[in-house]
Amino acid sequence: MQRIGVFVCWCGSNIAGPVDVERVAEAMKSVPGVVHSTTYQYMCSEVGQSRIMEAIKEHQLTGVVVCSCSPRMHENTFRKTAQRAGLNPYMVEIANIREQCSWIHKDKEVGTQKAIVLAKAAVAKVMLNTPLQAGTSPVIKRALVIGGGIAGIQTALDIADAGYEVDIVEKSPTIGGRMAQLDKTFPTLDCSACILTPKMVDAAQNEKIDIISYAQVEKVSGFVGNFTVTIRKKARFVDELKCTGCGACMEKCPSKKGKNEFNMGLNNRTAIYIPFAQAIPNVAVIDPEQCLKLKTGKCGLCERVCSAGAINYKQEDEVFERQYGAIVAATGFKPIDLDAFDEYGYSQSKDVVTSLEFERIMNAAGPTGGQLVRPSDGKHPHEIVFIQCVGSRDTSGCGKPYCSKICCMYTAKHAMLVRDKYPDVNVHVFYIDVRTPGKNFDEFYRRAVEQYGVDYIKGMVGKVFPEGDKLIVQGSDLINGKQLALQADMVVLAAAIEPDPSARKLATMLTASMDTNDFFTEAHPKLRPVESPTAGVFLSGVCQGPKDIPETVAQAGAAASKVIGLLAKDHLVTNPCVAQSNELLCNGCSQCERVCPYGAISYVEKEIRGPGVREVRRVAQVNPAVCQGCGACTVTCPSGAMDLQGFSNLQIMAEVDAICK
Amino acid sequence: MQVRQDWKPKIVAFCCNWCSYAGADLAGSSRRSYPADVKIIRVPCSCRVNPLFILRAFQRGADGVIICGCHPGDCHYTSGNYYARRRMTLLFKMLEYLGIEKGRTRVEWVSAAEGAKFSSVMNDFVQTVTALGENVKLEDLRCKEPLN
């Protein structure tokens, strides 16, 4: 039998003015279950709280209703009060008779009557409360960063710096990501490799960081603090520990037709290769599609020249499991395919290139040794046209509806670099808007126009087509009201960026949500921008949305600090107001799993024993460490097997009944 | 139909903890009044509102039921109000189909900053329900206190 105590707060005159608090307390005395009912000027004060504590002991109360201000204000206060008196903190309910009663009703009779109803509803609810225990779950003090670009590297460095172990899983043979491919960075024009490669080396040398390159995540199970991840490390056919990165194998390899991914396919590489000079790990890898030995069994030259004996044609994929407390997605981006944009002639002419290809052409370590020449004939160009927003801000279905954010700035950078190095080259930029929000960004763009004489044309290009050895760029010049037909030697397309295709599969494994563009969704767009709605999963870099290097690094650090905050705890205290599945009632129909935003629900085949039942059945189980208690599942469940602790079906119906009485 | 002179409607308002309940609190702290006929039940999210609760309220004599949640896109749990939106739309259309006056049911999105909106929504809803009169189509007479 429940023994409920009701405590009506005056809140000075805030409540006691428009509500006859004594009458409320008096009325509650006759409510079944209520054994004690009293008032006090300020329940939240030390004295008020000690009165509650005394009453709990004196009247052996099993439940407490405080009629006071909003539970958003003092629910926690009174829960702690109850706990100090030896009562389970979840046996406390608040009747909000200030914000939702005394402050809005001037008529004392009306206010008093409503306060009584609200108090009765709270009593009706607390009668059905059950003591809840906040559970705990241990935290594994190791983090996983998926993706080894600048976002992943920075996140890993920051986590390691705090003293935690961290693994980077990178799908390509080296870390570095897109930033490693860049020539210079805006708005300072410092060399990308010069600022990135030291960080790569730091990561490689950090004892806390384990770089697992040429690998991918295959499976993720578990939950915040306690993930189990299956990782597949692809066969390199080269022993990572033995290879010294001397490159002798590359010199001898007879198969030279592999597309050089690092140079965006602008030139070829050998079948055994190191992606670029500063690769980390600086270890060769054999492309099984190109290797003669692996394809035909004949060759084996690299094995013969390798003085370290590192070559192993029989190497196989390695699959292993590791445990982590937190996971960071840092899967980055790629430029979109331009198949849907025939009008720009990308597939017709080698001299129409994407900005990332242009980056490689301008780079001293690139396919042309940093010489600006046309890919088609190696000639020096005199007229270059840049086209912005290729596939960005496109709602026609061909491209992406969002702004890719970085293109305005890198195009200004390219234009400036060309004019700086080759003053004889005329540079034209077609733009819709030039977007330069960022420190020193607009100044940078204006410098391109004012100091370097880059010709910015407000308008868009309709088509590009080859004519002789030139490219005709037909576009509109909206400010001058003209249609232009420029003769260009090269055209550079600022292709939209999109999340790396691996992200979607990963999101499914992590039960992390994505938007329609396949960017990871943040837990809150403003207040929790580096957390995924799935507890324990964090976001770093472009996988969450387009951003430039400084923003990426900032977000990487923020994600790392969230991870550190998590790993610093030995145990996680879980919110006990979570969903719970009654296995006797569960159909195992999976409807609840589909609406759960956190992936907290899983299914097991289990022997169910109940009155008249003994069978093996598929039933839902809620992981209380992951559930956030929204209750979406409870309504989806037709049998009522799923219920929410603290807001149970019966509790809410009891409130309804009390209010409608 | 006999309506008592002093008849006042009974209104149950389900408010999500994060936006609408906070909006109701704000209405209070900014002293934006609305009729005392509205009684609020706090739920974690609008998606916690089971059609059973709504029918139960009508059964026990409620004259109107309103569900308030975060604006679409602002749900604390990211997607709860989207599910609630579908469920409540379909349920309310069904009640309308069964001949229940549709003014008795409503869904409103009220943010934690919209105290004034909360109050005006409640004023309007009470007015609508008052005009419709007592709920006689969906009630269980056994649950009613006898008319004096």
Added chain:
Amino acid sequence: MQGTAQLILERARELMQSGQIQRVLGWEKGEFEHDPTPAFFESEEELQNFCYNDYCGANLSKYLIAASKLEGKTLVCIKPCDSYSLNQLITEHRVNREKVFVLAVPCPGMLDPVKTEGKDLSQGERKDYLLDKCLCCKGAEHKIADETIEGPSLDLAPEDRFAQVRELEALSPQERFDFWRGELSRCIRCNACRNVCPACSCVKCVFDNPNSGVSSKASADDFEENMFHIIRAFHVAGRCTDCGECSRVCPQRIPLHLLNRKFIADIDELYGEYQAGEEAEQRSPLVNYQTTDKEPSDALKGRG
């Protein structure tokens, strides 16, 4: 029909002999031609009582929930419209696909014993005697099958299944209320609609669960009659394949399918056309959303 029945039997016997299946789920001859009942046949001997005639309207898919728990595979005779229910049950993990051998059987449209009672079937068209659900036939295609028996199918342009829903919608609220009161007041809470419904397959129904807060064995008043049917329709919304079994079995001839079809019509209109059970592993519109979904206030605009 007899030819089809023979083909089914032959195949069932073969499969049983080869040990590929342990039992057959089909229809058993009744006392009269018009009352075959669903039955499991465990042996060739039992199969002698198997029948497939014009009155085999019953949807067998729900029985597979029980069959999934038995040893070995069950061969089930599935008509085109039943295949939707089966897919839905598989989606919801209520039927174990591995334990079912789906024999897709052709359906020429099934007869309604109430309509044929005392009638000379040679008079009038077959259409006049068909079950209501057959008048809105979903077509001759099976949405799931391990093997198909060929045979005649229903050659009839299906009626607009939402016509009646729209007629009701066009009435005034009071008229609608009166219509439904008239219909639902006949409910005797025999639970036949619930028991036959392939979507209504909870291990324990909320109406039987004293802790659900809504349990009731018999409807005590108007409200509970309404409540039972609203909740039932809501619980199957988005999962109901519109198989029409609820109305077929209702001894009071209450047009319960009009409740389900209202949900289907609203779902189709508001959230895009959706046919539950069209294929396995579909996501029901009630466990799905679009950020651009219509606002309830807009969806509820319009008449009274």
Added chain:
Amino acid sequence: MLHENERDLRETILRISAVDVRKCMKCGKCSGSCPAYEQMEYHPHQFVAMVDNGDIQALLDSDASFKCLTCYACTERCPRDVRPARLVEAVRLLKIRKQGQNHLKPDAIPAKLEAELPQQAIVAALRKYSK
């Protein structure tokens, strides 16, 4: 504020074309694509902007809508799916639907005939430019 007449004309054009001019982000790709740019007094992007502004009369007074080749390059390439060609078409229709506003009359055909011109082109033009 637009005049009532201007508003009506704007509504008519929007109804005939079913184009949402507010989707335009003023990039100018339509006019950059247009092969008849030099011949048209108003260019595709201007059709979009002028319809949005309710400046329909100027479009009706101009022969720009008859210079459009209806090649749909603007519509095909528009990143916002605005479909300027349908606006041009709508202006043309609004014009020829009025009594005596046919752009091409049978009497005028002999003067335009060239030996190379396919018969089909003449018939098509007659359909397109007159009611």
